[in-house]
Each structure stands twice: as structure tokens, then as C-alpha cells.
Amino acid sequence: MSSIPAQNCHFASIQGRRSYHDDRVTCNVDLKIPRFGLNDGAEEVKIGVVAVFDGHIGSDASEMASREFLKSSLVKTIEEIDAEFSKLALEYQLYSGSTAVVALIYNKKKVLVANVGDSKAFICSGKLAKELTEDHNADRLDERARVEACGGKFTFYTNSVPLLNGHFPMTRAIGDVTLKRIGIIATPEVTDWLNLTSKDEFLVVASDGIFESLSPKKVCEFLYEAEDHSDLTALAQQIVQKAFLEGSTDKLSVVVVPL
Numbered sequence: 001m002s003s004i005p006a007q008n009c010h011f012a013s014i015q016g017r018r019s020y021h022d023d024r025v026t027c028n029v030d031l032k033i034p035r036f037g038l039n040d041g042a043e044e045v046k047i048g049v050v051a052v053f054d055g056h057i058g059s060d061a062s063e064m065a066s067r068e069f070l071k072s073s074l075v076k077t078i079e080e081i082d083a084e085f086s087k088l089a090l091e092y093q094l095y096s097g098s099t100a101v102v103a104l105i106y107n108k109k110k111v112l113v114a115n116v117g118d119s120k121a122f123i124c125s126g127k128l129a130k131e132l133t134e135d136h137n138a139d140r141l142d143e144r145a146r147v148e149a150c151g152g153k154f155t156f157y158t159n160s161v162p163l164l165n166g167h168f169p170m171t172r173a174i175g176d177v178t179l180k181r182i183g184i185i186a187t188p189e190v191t192d193w194l195n196l197t198s199k200d201e202f203l204v205v206a207s208d209g210i211f212e213s214l215s216p217k218k219v220c221e222f223l224y225e226a227e228d229h230s231d232l233t234a235l236a237q238q239i240v241q242k243a244f245l246e247g248s249t250d251k252l253s254v255v256v257v258p259l
């Protein structure tokens with residue numbers, strides 16, 4: 001698993017029970033940018049960027065997404081990355097795709113999240129999990145209707161989200177060019193800026209493998225009950241191992257950022 005350099009970020013990522021590992025992590029909470037157009041005396045603000053890209057059928061899409069996102073200093077949108085990757089995919093017959101969940105932290109005061117797919121971002125406020133994303137799958141009636149209107153067909157199984165073409169669990173993704181004609185899009189859902197409070201302790205961003213066996217609430221309870229918070233990387237590693245030992249069959253990636 002490769003990543004963009006993580007500064008003051010704490011993350012863990014393992015292959016789990018999969019035969020390959022195509023998750024990618026981007027994390028830097030100390031980016032400083034000019035503060036144009038404001039007359040409050042401040043010359044720059046601190047922006048944190050935390051992102052998890054959960055690839056499938058290879059790492060091509062998640063690798064490109066993780067590198068292009070930080071490289072362009074937030075200029076390129078997720079849709080532009082998707083368009084660029086899709087051109088390469090058609091040219092080189094690449095069939096991979098990726099989720100994308102990206103959190104921006106503004107001066108440690110506000111958080112905004114953009115999401116494509118089924119990775120998650122949430123804030124731990126004590127034992128409480130404040131979920132910032134909603135999965136893009138056919139359990140959502142609006143997502144199912146949109147894909148079906150484009151000709152997509154879902155297969156329904158017990159204990160599973162409905163699967164597009166009998167195998168694909170999401171309704172939005174970067175890449176997956178062969179599914180674009182039947183409703184898969186890369187348009188992210190973006191939250192409003194959320195004001196952080198003194199009770200908000202951690203921002204957690206993770207791939208869906210974590211949530212095969214742990215809920216966001218369980219992750220927050222684990223962090224809250226941990227006796228030692230001096231090594232958050234170790235706690236991130238413990239979250240990954242806990243999800244693995246409790247039965248997750250997917251790749252596992254989690255980022256923990258103290259607020």
C-alpha cells in the first residue's frame with residue numbers, strides 16, 4: 001500500500017484476506033495556503049486533507065486518484081480525475097475503479113467531506129459517532145432509481161446490498177468505465193462546512209472493509225476507551241486488526257486525525 005506522505009496523520013492499512021491490496025491513503029493536516037480577500041490580518045490558513053481511495057480490480061484508479069488529488073492542491077475535482085482516468089482506461093483497457101472519501105479540515109475549526117462510493121468519514125465526539133457520509137449503493141432508493149433509469153439491473157441477495165449486474169455493490173465510483181453507460185457516476189456528494197466543537201476528538205476516514213465487522217460507533221467507543229492516546233498510529237493499527245479478527249474479508253484502511 002502506497003500513500004502520499006502523512007504528516008501528523010495516523011493511519012493503518014492491510015491487505016486482510018484479499019489476494020491484493022489497492023487501497024490508497026492521502027493525508028496531510030499541515031497544508032498552509034494564502035488567505036486571499038480577507039482583511040482580518042491573517043496571511044494564511046491551515047488546511048488539512050484526509051482521503052481514502054478504496055480501489056477494486058487493481059490499483060490503477062486509486063493510485064491515480066490519491067496522487068492527483070494532493071498534487072493539484074485541490075484544483076482538480078473528483079469528476080475531473082474520473083474523466084482523466086476513464087480516458088486512460090479506454091486506451092489501455094483498464095477495468096479498475098475506486099471509491100473516494102475526502103475530508104478537508106479548515107484551521108481545526110470546520111470540516112467538509114466529499115464522498116463517492118462506500119468508504120466513510122465520521123467524527124468521534126466521546127463515544128458518539130457523527131457520520132459525515134452516506135454510502136452510494138442501491139439500498140438508497142434515490143440511487144437505485146437513478147441507475148435503473150440508465151438501464152442498470154440489480155440482483156438482490158440476503159445480507160448484502162443489491163448488486164449491479166450481479167456483482168458490483170456501489171452506484172458511484174471513479175473509473176469502472178464499463179459501468180458508466182448503465183448509471184455509475186463519479187459525482188461526489190459534498191457536505192456543508194461543519195463547525196467543530198470542543199467535544200469533537202477525532203476525525204476518522206476509512207474504507208468499507210472496516211465496517212464489515214465494526215460500526216462507526218464501535219470505532220469511536222474503542223478510541224474513547226483506549227487508555228493511551230499518545231500513539232494514535234498504534235490505535236489505528238489496532239482498529240484494523242480488530243476489524244480483521246472480527247471477520248472482515250476486505251482490505252482495511254483507516255486514518256485517525258486528532259481534532
